[in-house]
Amino acid sequence: MLHCLSDDAKVQLAGDNVKKTAIIQARMGSSRLPGKILKQVDGKPLLAYQVERVRQAAAIDDIVIATTTHFADDEVVDFCKKHDLSYYRGDEDDVLSRYYEAASEYKADVVIRLTSDCPVIDPKVIDRTVGVFIHHDYDYVSNTLQRTYPRGMDTEVVSFSTLQKAYNAAVKPFEREHVTPYIYRNPLQFHLKNVAYSKDVGFHRWTVDTIEDFLLIKNIIQSLYPDNPDFTLEDILALLEKHRDWVEINAHIEQKKLGE
Numbered sequence: 001m002l003h004c005l006s007d008d009a010k011v012q013l014a015g016d017n018v019k020k021t022a023i024i025q026a027r028m029g030s031s032r033l034p035g036k037i038l039k040q041v042d043g044k045p046l047l048a049y050q051v052e053r054v055r056q057a058a059a060i061d062d063i064v065i066a067t068t069t070h071f072a073d074d075e076v077v078d079f080c081k082k083h084d085l086s087y088y089r090g091d092e093d094d095v096l097s098r099y100y101e102a103a104s105e106y107k108a109d110v111v112i113r114l115t116s117d118c119p120v121i122d123p124k125v126i127d128r129t130v131g132v133f134i135h136h137d138y139d140y141v142s143n144t145l146q147r148t149y150p151r152g153m154d155t156e157v158v159s160f161s162t163l164q165k166a167y168n169a170a171v172k173p174f175e176r177e178h179v180t181p182y183i184y185r186n187p188l189q190f191h192l193k194n195v196a197y198s199k200d201v202g203f204h205r206w207t208v209d210t211i212e213d214f215l216l217i218k219n220i221i222q223s224l225y226p227d228n229p230d231f232t233l234e235d236i237l238a239l240l241e242k243h244r245d246w247v248e249i250n251a252h253i254e255q256k257k258l259g260e
Contacts, residue, residue: 020130021062021108022054023099025179026116027092028072032210037116038075039214041221046119046208047079049221056230057123059130060112066102068092094176100167103160110134111163113156113179117208120220122233125153129195133157138193140183145194151255152206153233155195156180162190201237205250212250219246 026047028035038045054063065087067076073089080087088105090098103111112130114121125143133141142156143149158166162183166175170182183190208214223239224231240247 018109018134019061019107020059020110020112020134021064021103021106022057022060022112022114022126023064023066023102023108024050024054024114024116025066025095025098026073026076027068027070028075029068029070029092030209033208033214036208036214038079039208041218042225045079046214046217047076047116048083049119049225050114050116050121051083051085052229053119053121053123054114054126055123057126057130059127059134062086062106062108064088064102064106064108065116066090066095066098068098093173096167096170096176096179096182099179100163103163109160111158111160113158115154115207117213118152118154118206119208119217120206120231120236121153121155125149125233126155129155130157132193132195136193137191139190140180141193141195142180142184143195143197145184145192146196147202148197148200150201150204150206150233150236152204154207158183165189204237204240204247205253205255206236209255210250210253212253216246216249219243219249 026037030036037047051063063085065076065080065085067073067087067089069089070092077087086106088102090101129141129143139162140158144154166182170176175182184192205213206217208217220236220239224235
C-alpha cells in the first residue's frame with residue numbers, strides 16, 4: 001500500500017512557512033579525483049560555480065554544505081566561511097546520518113539532496129523537481145529514478161519526515177552511504193515520483209568524478225560562463241552539438257555502483 005501524505009500534511013508542505021533546504025554533500029576525499037570539488041576553472045573552485053547556480057533556484061530557501069569531521073575537510077569549512085554558507089560536519093561514511101543531522105540542525109521541512117560534483121546544475125531543473133514535490137502527494141521526488149536528464153543535473157527531494165524514517169530504518173552500508181536507497185527501494189512504503197526531461201539525454205555525463213569529467217566541465221564553463229553565467233541545460237546541449245567530440249572526452253567513464 002502506498003504511503004501518502006494527509007491533506008493537512010500536503011497543505012502544510014505547500015505553505016509559505018515551509019523551509020526548503022538544499023543540502024549539498026561535500027568532502028575533499030575522492031577515490032578517483034581527490035580534492036575535485038575545489039579544483040579551479042579560471043581561478044574559481046567548482047563548488048563556487050555550483051553554489052552560485054543553486055542560489056538562483058527560486059524554490060530553495062537555504063543552502064547547507066554537509067561535510068565531514070575529517071581534518072582534510074577543514075578546507076571545505078574555510079570555503080563555506082568565505083562564501084557565507086551554512087555548513088554541518090558529520091560522519092564521513094554514514095552520509096544518511098550526516099544529512100539527517102544537518103536537516104535537524106537547520107530545521108528543514110523539505111530537503112533537496114544535491115551532490116558537490118555537479119558544478120553546472122541548472123537551477124530550473126531544481127525548481128521543477130521541487131515544484132512537483134511541493135504541489136503533489138509524494139514522499140520522494142527525483143529526476144534519477146528513470147534517467148533522462150544528464151548526470152550532473154541530479155536532484156532529489158524528500159520531506160524531513162521521510163528522511164527521518166530512512167535514518168531510523170536503514171541498516172545496509174550502501175543505504176547509509178548513499179542516503180536515499182532505502183526510500184526509493186521501498187515503493188510500497190513511500191510514494192515515489194520521477195521527473196523526466198522532454199527527451200532522453202541521460203547518456204551525457206556532466207558530473208565530476210575523474211580527470212576526464214573535469215576536462216569536459218572545464219570546456220563547458222570556459223565556453224559559456226564568461227558571456228552567459230546563467231547558462232541552462234539547453235545551452236550546454238547546444239554547445240555540445242557544435243563540439244560533438246567533447247562528448248567523447250568522458251564517454252568511457254562508468255558510473256560507480258552503489259557500495260563502491
